[in-house]
Amino acid sequence: AQKVTQAQTEISVVEKEDVTLDCVYETRDTTYYLFWYKQPPSGELVFLIRRNSFDEQNEISGRYSWNFQKSTSSFNFTITASQVVDSAVYFCALSGNQGAQKLVFGQGTRLTINP
Amino acid sequence: DTGVSQDPRHKITKRGQNVTFRCDPISEHNRLYWYRQTLGQGPEFLTYFQNEAQLEKSRLLSDRFSAERPKGSFSTLEIQRTEQGDSAMYLCASSLGQGLTQYFGPGTRLLVL
Numbered sequence: 001a002q003k004v005t006q007a008q009t010e011i012s013v014v015e016k017e018d019v020t021l022d023c024v025y026e027t028r029d030t031t032y033y034l035f036w037y038k039q040p041p042s043g044e045l046v047f048l049i050r051r052n053s054f055d056e057q058n059e060i061s062g063r064y065s066w067n068f069q070k071s072t073s074s075f076n077f078t079i080t081a082s083q084v085v086d087s088a089v090y091f092c093a094l095s096g097n098q099g100a101q102k103l104v105f106g107q108g109t110r111l112t113i114n115p
Numbered sequence: 116d117t118g119v120s121q122d123p124r125h126k127i128t129k130r131g132q133n134v135t136f137r138c139d140p141i142s143e144h145n146r147l148y149w150y151r152q153t154l155g156q157g158p159e160f161l162t163y164f165q166n167e168a169q170l171e172k173s174r175l176l177s178d179r180f181s182a183e184r185p186k187g188s189f190s191t192l193e194i195q196r197t198e199q200g201d202s203a204m205y206l207c208a209s210s211l212g213q214g215l216t217q218y219f220g221p222g223t224r225l226l227v228l
Contacts (some may be wrong), residue, residue, distance in 0.1 A: 028140060043221060043224070044221045044222065045124065045208075045219035047217075047218060047219075052214070067150050097214065099170070101214065102160040102163060103150075103208075103217060104160075105158050107155070107156060107157050
């Protein structure tokens with residue numbers, strides 16, 4: 001069975017601080033995909049990044065960066081110089097490579113950036 | 116491309132009533148998914164369509180739930196004889212094919228009184 005764990009339920013930081021959201025996953029698949037989604041108060045899930053299991057290169061997109069480590073089954077997300085607009089619930093998700101490829105989500109981390 | 120749209124955005128109903136939600140995926144996306152999200156939790160998979168065929172259903176999808184995707188375009192999710200435990204956000208997502216990103220709609224928030 002697949003499982004995603006986001007141990008941090010809530011994080012609160014002051015604007016301009018860096019913050020890292022942790023994600024640990026479990027799967028028996030050799031090929032799989034990892035995702036991060038952002039859910040602002042409006043409720044819509046906004047796609048941020050997709051990573052396949054063969055690509056362990058870290059990725060940077062503006063203030064966002066992702067660290068994928070297969071050895072520790074982790075896919076962590078860092079926001080540099082956080083801004084109030086980054087406040088949201090962030091979900092890490094995993095899908096396999098067969099069948100429906102349904103997403104298995106973690107419980108989410110509620111991030112609050114205080115001015 | 117316009118994104119995934121869902122209708123209605125909010126629905127309040129009384130226990131025992133039937134409700135139907137609609138999802139319009141991104142055009143040309145052949146895969147369509149329904150998820151349910153309760154307060155403080157991540158979304159949970161309900162069912163999946165590839166074109167018009169419903170290929171997988173979660174055990175969460177009781178007999179009171181039915182989903183269709185006629186002609187492989189929009190999809191409907193119907194809940195019969197609603198219960199208070201059905202109160203949740205119902206999310207629809209679509210993707211272009213295997214291994215590709217699922218894009219989500221704004222969701223339908225259901226409250227059963």
